[in-house]
Amino acid sequence: MTSRQGIFLYYLCGVFAASQLGKLAALAPLIAQELQVGLAAMAGITALLEVCGAVLGASAGRWLPRLGLHRALLLAVLALALGALGASFAHTAWALAAGRLLESLGYLAIVVAAPVLIARTASPRNQPAAMALWSTFVPVGMAVGAWAYAQAAELTGWRWAQGLSVVCGSALAAGLHLTRHSPPALAHQEADRRTQARQPTGALIGCLVAAFGAYVVAEVGLLALLPSLLTQSGMSLAAAGTWTAAAALANVPASLFAARLMRRGTDLAAPLGVALGGSGLLYVLTYHEALPAEARAAAAIAVNLFSGVFATLVFALLPRAAGSADRMALASGRLTQFGASGALIGPPWVGAFAEHLGWQAAGTLSLALSALAIPLALWAWGAMKRQPVASPASL
Numbered sequence: 415m416t417s418r419q420g421i422f423l424y425y426l427c428g429v430f431a432a433s434q435l436g437k438l439a440a441l442a443p444l445i446a447q448e449l450q451v452g453l454a455a456m457a458g459i460t461a462l463l464e465v466c467g468a469v470l471g472a473s474a475g476r477w478l479p480r481l482g483l484h485r486a487l488l489l490a491v492l493a494l495a496l497g498a499l500g501a502s503f504a505h506t507a508w509a510l511a512a513g514r515l516l517e518s519l520g521y522l523a524i525v526v527a528a529p530v531l532i533a534r535t536a537s538p539r540n541q542p543a544a545m546a547l548w549s550t551f552v553p554v555g556m557a558v559g560a561w562a563y564a565q566a567a568e569l570t571g572w573r574w575a576q577g578l579s580v581v582c583g584s585a586l587a588a589g590l591h592l593t594r595h596s597p598p599a600l601a602h603q604e605a606d607r608r609t610q611a612r613q614p615t616g617a618l619i620g621c622l623v624a625a626f627g628a629y630v631v632a633e634v635g636l637l638a639l640l641p642s643l644l645t646q647s648g649m650s651l652a653a654a655g656t657w658t659a660a661a662a663l664a665n666v667p668a669s670l671f672a673a674r675l676m677r678r679g680t681d682l683a684a685p686l687g688v689a690l691g692g693s694g695l696l697y698v699l700t701y702h703e704a705l706p707a708e709a710r711a712a713a714a715i716a717v718n719l720f721s722g723v724f725a726t727l728v729f730a731l732l733p734r735a736a737g738s739a740d741r742m743a744l745a746s747g748r749l750t751q752f753g754a755s756g757a758l759i760g761p762p763w764v765g766a767f768a769e770h771l772g773w774q775a776a777g778t779l780s781l782a783l784s785a786l787a788i789p790l791a792l793w794a795w796g797a798m799k800r801q802p803v804a805s806p807a808s809l
Contacts, residue, residue, distance in 0.1 A: 420535045442460060453769045465515065470751075471522065487590055489520075492520070493520030635760035641658050644657060689722075
């Protein structure tokens, strides 16, 4: 297996994991109607995919390397497949939540292990581009999930639509099994030895991941609730799923733009501030109750065009923040824990605001979260400039 094939396989594992978040967002209206589940509760079940990451993310960065990152990925995709299979037989909200918790274990292992394997497999020259690619796994996965599961549910119902997860998980497990003897690249060992004495402070990493966590609360809250927002405004489920997929995919061109900024060595202070500030203002438009459904959907796409720049910069800077490949798993675990906590809190929190105070209150909350992330991100970037570690290209 070549390095590019390995990176692509690990990336597909991330896309599959994130598609499970888009899956339940798309199926939520049908499930809520059949099982008599409220908007906030349904959003909470959707967010359960992140509960293991929120609780165990930092610890997973320590113990997954001992298990073996490649083996962990294989077990993870099988856990996602089995969780979906169990959920397809659920007749109560509790049974649905149990299947979601099994999926959560698989999701945690993937989002911690896959970026570490990508960073180790990529050559030093290609590592920033590889990490920028990885940063798109959530929007691409959510887009695929929101679209594919909505279409399948329209044809077969939400229970049979879960079969997509079983098929995809089994296929990825087979691919990982066939490449189980392929060792990760070791090109970074010498760079690791040179940079061990120049590790970043905990405050630097803490501010970076905290800013990411605040971003995720608003971002995942929007994408998880967007199908419900649009269907309540008169859209069909299939159309709402398509718009949600388009909104999630808007992160991809944003990621390409952010990767270009990294290659050119641009000072990132202004891009970080504009990305978070611009998306914060656009959240208010997306949740504005006076706007028609199509205008809200267009505003959601614009949100992701801005915020996707920030997310990509965080992932691209993660090797630099980690300082060495050996510490990359620990940094990935911390980022996962903050991101998962944000994704776990986001849908039910934003959903509760929308259910009890109205959709416009949800927009105000999202704006406040974006504003909170700005000083955290700018401080982290300033600390990186003041206390430089090895450049991303050398890790």
